[in-house]
Amino acid sequence: DVKVTQSSRYLVKRTGEKVFLECVQDMDHENMFWYRQDPGLGLRLIYFSYDVKMKEKGDIPEGYSVSREKKERFSLILESASTNQTSMYLCASSSKTSPGYFGPGTRLTVL
Amino acid sequence: AQKVTQAQTEISVVEKEDVTLDCVYETRDTTYYLFWYKQPPSGELVFLIRRNSFDEQNEISGRYSWNFQKSTSSFNFTITASQVVDSAVYFCALSDGPYSSASKIIFGSGTRLSIRP
Numbered sequence: 001d002v003k004v005t006q007s008s009r010y011l012v013k014r015t016g017e018k019v020f021l022e023c024v025q026d027m028d029h030e031n032m033f034w035y036r037q038d039p040g041l042g043l044r045l046i047y048f049s050y051d052v053k054m055k056e057k058g059d060i061p062e063g064y065s066v067s068r069e070k071k072e073r074f075s076l077i078l079e080s081a082s083t084n085q086t087s088m089y090l091c092a093s094s095s096k097t098s099p100g101y102f103g104p105g106t107r108l109t110v111l
Numbered sequence: 112a113q114k115v116t117q118a119q120t121e122i123s124v125v126e127k128e129d130v131t132l133d134c135v136y137e138t139r140d141t142t143y144y145l146f147w148y149k150q151p152p153s154g155e156l157v158f159l160i161r162r163n164s165f166d167e168q169n170e171i172s173g174r175y176s177w178n179f180q181k182s183t184s185s186f187n188f189t190i191t192a193s194q195v196v197d198s199a200v201y202f203c204a205l206s207d208g209p210y211s212s213a214s215k216i217i218f219g220s221g222t223r224l225s226i227r228p
Contacts, residue, residue, distance in 0.1 A: 033215070033216065035218075040120075040220065041220060042117075042202065042218045042219055042220035042221050043202065043204075043218040044218075045215055045216070045217070048215050056215075058215065088154070090156065092156075092216070094216075099144075099146060099158050099161040100146070100158065100204075100206075100216050101158060102148075102155060102156035102157075102158075103155075104153075104154060104155045105154050105155065107154075
């Protein structure tokens with residue numbers, strides 16, 4: 001059974017804090033993605049990675065960075081959280097032969 | 112540029128009715144993939160189908176069917192004899208290649224489907 005896990009389902013942080021969102025997949029997928037989901041805007045791609053230590057900007061990378069030191073793990077970093085980063089964050093992984101499978105999401109609130 | 116449009120923001124039907132969710136896409140690529148995902152109230156996105164650009168054959172899976180038409184750049188999703196458990200937000204998505212290093216999945220804004228008992 002395919003699995004993408006995210007470190008937290010709910011997270012509350014304060015403005016200016018550094019925030020780490022972790023994503024782990026057990027399917028040996030090459031590609032991993034971070035999206036944010038906001039009402040009326042659908043899913044917007046923040047960053048994606050197609051290999052270890054490789055990353056590419058998505059449509060809304062500002063205010064975020066990522067890290068992929070191991071194939072199974074893709075971290076999203078908010079260097080200095082702001083209230084406009086309050087959102088649902090979804091991680092996904094895929095490969096040449098497998099479509100994108102998503103984790104359960106992390107609902108982040110920045111106060 | 113790639114784009115996916117789901118013009119229907121919300122749809123509400125009575126149980127057992129058939130319902131079609133529309134999806135229109137834009138891409139300059141000749142090779143691409145189209146997807147449908149379901150997001151139930153629990154929040155997790157569930158993969159439903161993937162279709163590549165060279166395969167225009169319609170697909171049926173139980174009560175679900177998909178109509179892919181390249182001529183109109185559409186990939187519509189029909190639920191036959193809808194059930195309350197079908198209530199969810201449905202997303203159409205587009206990927207520009209077979210998961211190559213350049214591929215990324217672009218999503219539409221979603222259609223919220225409510226099935227009334």
